[in-house]
Amino acid sequence: MTTPAPIAVALDAPDLETAARWAGLVTPHVSTVKVGLELYLRYGPDVIASVRGASGVQVFLDLKLHDIPNTVGAAARAVARLKPTYLTVHAAGGPAMVRAAVEASPGTRIAAVTLLTSLSEADLREVGIQGPPVDAARRMAAVAVGAGAQALVCSPREVAAVRAEVGPEITLITPGVRPAGAETQDQARVATPEHAVAQGADLLVIGRPITGAPDPGAAAAAIAAALRRVRPVGTP
Ligand SMILES: O=C(O)c1cc(=O)[nH]c(=O)n1[C@@H]1O[C@H](COP(=O)(O)O)[C@@H](O)[C@H]1O
Numbered sequence: 255m256t257t258p259a260p261i262a263v264a265l266d267a268p269d270l271e272t273a274a275r276w277a278g279l280v281t282p283h284v285s286t287v288k289v290g291l292e293l294y295l296r297y298g299p300d301v302i303a304s305v306r307g308a309s310g311v312q313v314f315l316d317l318k319l320h321d322i323p324n325t326v327g328a329a330a331r332a333v334a335r336l337k338p339t340y341l342t343v344h345a346a347g348g349p350a351m352v353r354a355a356v357e358a359s360p361g362t363r364i365a366a367v368t369l370l371t372s373l374s375e376a377d378l379r380e381v382g383i384q385g386p387p388v389d390a391a392r393r394m395a396a397v398a399v400g401a402g403a404q405a406l407v408c409s410p411r412e413v414a415a416v417r418a419e420v421g422p423e424i425t426l427i428t429p430g431v432r433p434a435g436a437e438t439q440d441q442a443r444v445a446t447p448e449h450a451v452a453q454g455a456d457l458l459v460i461g462r463p464i465t466g467a468p469d470p471g472a473a474a475a476a477i478a479a480a481l482r483r484v485r486p487v488g489t490p
Pocket residue numbers: 264266290316318342367369370371372407408429430431441459460461462463
């Protein structure tokens with residue numbers, strides 16, 4: 255039995271049956287499944303146990319909390335009992351907000367989103383983030399880790415710079431991952447799975463390239479096999 259690949263499959267599904275079917279197909283090949291806003295807002299907290307199922311796969315709860323510290327602390331406390339491995343917040347909420355989430359959920363790794371991978375350089379300028387995205391990603395990373403975040407979400411194009419900023423102990427999670435030749439859809443700052451790992455990502459978030467495939471299990475297995483052939487930067 256090979257070690258599950260460091261992939262979190264995004265279960266962005268319209269219903270629980272589809273999400274559970276996808277989870278069953280991909281679980282032998284990947285370490286994690288991710289529950290996002292669509293499933294959580296439709297089904298609520300019970301969806302976590304449904305997708306965790308018998309496999310015991312790690313569950314990543316992606317709610318991207320972004321509010322005043324008091325509200326985010328209370329929200330993180332509300333979901334702490336579900337024991338997700340990861341819970342996302344937006345680094346842009348500031349250090350006090352990130353710290354409120356960290357303190358409210360000691361058993362969960364708070365993953366701070368630096369800059370959404372769907373934002374192009376032009377989009378970032380339009381919303382007031384001047385300069386190269388990598389500089390803003392590094393700033394967001396430093397703020398979030400300074401406030402206690404144990405993980406960061408960033409583009410695979412910025413992951414090496416973020417690693418240089420925060421060091422080896424922080425889990426770096428990269429969505430915006432597309433196998434060579436795959437459609438980018440609404441993603442903007444993307445890279446291949448191999449590049450993301452070679453650049454130092456610890457966990458790849460992949461949704462439609464796997465869940466949109468005719469056979470999601472085979473798609474997950476193929477990417478997992480490709481990753482076993484990659485050496486991250488700096489490894490002998
Ligand atoms: O926090 C996330 O997981 C996230 C952050 C980010 O910057 N970009 C991003 O795409 N995501 C999530 O990663 C997944 C990407 O899905 P695909 O584009 O289908 O691979 C979605 O569930 C997004 O919500």
